[in-house]
Amino acid sequence: MASTHAARVLVASNRGPVSYGVREDGSLHAKRGGGGLVSGLSAIGPDADALWVCAALGDGDREAVRRGVAEPGVRMLDIPADVHADAYNGIANSVLWFVHHMLYQTPLEPVFDVEFRRQWASYQAYNRAFAEALAEEAAEGAAVMIQDYHLALAPRMLRQLRPDLRIGHFSHTPWAPPDYFRLLPDDIAAELLGGILGADRAAFLTRRWADAFTDCCHAVLGPGIPSGTRIGVHGLGADADFLRKRSHEPDVAERMAALRAEIGEGRKTIVRVDRTELSKNIVRGLLAYRQLLDDHPEWRERVVHVAFAYPSRQDLAVYRDYTAEVARLADEINSRYGTPGWTPVLLNLKDDFARSLAAYRLADVALVNPIRDGMNLVAKEVPVVSDEGCALVLSREAGAYEELGEDAITVNPYDVVGTADALQQALTMPFGERAERTKRLAAAATALPPAQWFLDQLGALDG
Missing domain, CATH: 3.40.50.2000 (Glycogen Phosphorylase B;)
Known part of the structure; x- marks a missing residue:
């Protein structure tokens, strides 16, 4: 897929650095967020050809996309609201978050039924929308930093579209140990790991979570990190x-x-x-x-x-x-x-x-x-x-x-x-x-x- 733009550094996350509200008179107002990614991206300077790709999260965001309103350096994706709800609440927050934080009451949950599989298809579609947008926007050989459990499949999908890119994935959550991670259906567990292993580098907040990820790869996929993905640790500090x-x-x-x-x-x-x-x-x-x-x-x-x-x-x-x-x-x-x-x-x-x-x-x-x-x-x-x-x-x-x-x-x-x-x-x-x-x-x-x-x-x- 050929690039239509020329961003040299790209960040992808569910929530972006800006959100929009609709005033009573129908006009839009933007509210800028903070956090480590905002600080980090600003640190590379205004001339770095950077782009942040994020999801439209509410009615104001979706209206901004429809009207073509955008902040410089931000591309917001208007993923269908039902697809986003399935991916975000149904899978990311009700399954992946629960697995990595080991929150299930296992006598009763999880139950991976037909409804789960339907929502998983939305999670795939949501990740694919990000991968396609990143592939469109990235310059040749650009660096792409994909964030968190919402986008675990995107590195592999993007790699298939743009093998020239340097792709990183960062997990802001813990990573579950193998015995708990394998509550997930075998094919889903393998797909999640394989998705992150599409990155050149997978990084975590602590050595403990990095080791747990490696242990899961060995347990689910077999010995070794098959793609040659490098594992890193970056403990985010206070500003x-x-x-x-x-x-x-x-x-x-x-x-x-x-x-x-x-x-x-x-x-x-x-x-x-x-x-x-x-x-x-x-x-x-x-x-x-x-x-x-x-x-x-x-x-x-x-x-x-x-x-x-x-x-x-x-x-x-x-x-x-x-x-x-x-x-x-x-x-x-x-x-x-x-x-x-x-x-x-x-x-x-x-x-x-x-x-x-x-x-x-x-x-x-x-x-x-x-x-x-x-x-x-x-x-x-x-x-x-x-x-x-x-x-x-x-x-x-x-x-x-x-x-x-x-x-x-x-x-x-x-x-x-x-x-x-x-x-x-x-x-x-x-x-x-x-x-x-x-x-x-x-x-x-x-x-x-x-x-x-x-x-x-x-x-x-x-x-």
């Missing part, structure tokens, strides 16, 4: 400059004052900031806090758990149920232990980045206890932003554990009693030790900031 600057802007100061008033004078804070994602383990975190109040009644009226649980995937019933359980448990703790002057859990379900940064700055303890997480940037961001130093209670199942484990208090995410003990240890950590640990955590957390993380991968494609 220290951005975080420190943003966390001292006026809106953050306002939210700090409001939070301080809610918390009350002289109290310690245990902070968590998460999406209400099943893998984040918010319910067990609340249970551990309740256990702390039972085991150490001296903390009653002296500590507040500031828990931000921002909505995620609320179009899936299991996520709505989980969010409801988080709210129910927080209410139960407040009813059981609260007093007229003390609310033990401050739960907020409305996304507010400035308020998250305010909580980071105020945190005495950060609780990051996922069941399983590709990296977890909150664990890296809090030590960077914290005003007074902060003890980090960290699940050994977070990718960030690989870099931060030495200076964190490590927990088994399923062990509620052990997590309560870790919270007690964190709350009673001497101030000097806490400050020293925070310094080391911040240094480790910022070792590979987003722009460098992106450029390292780009450079490795030339290797």
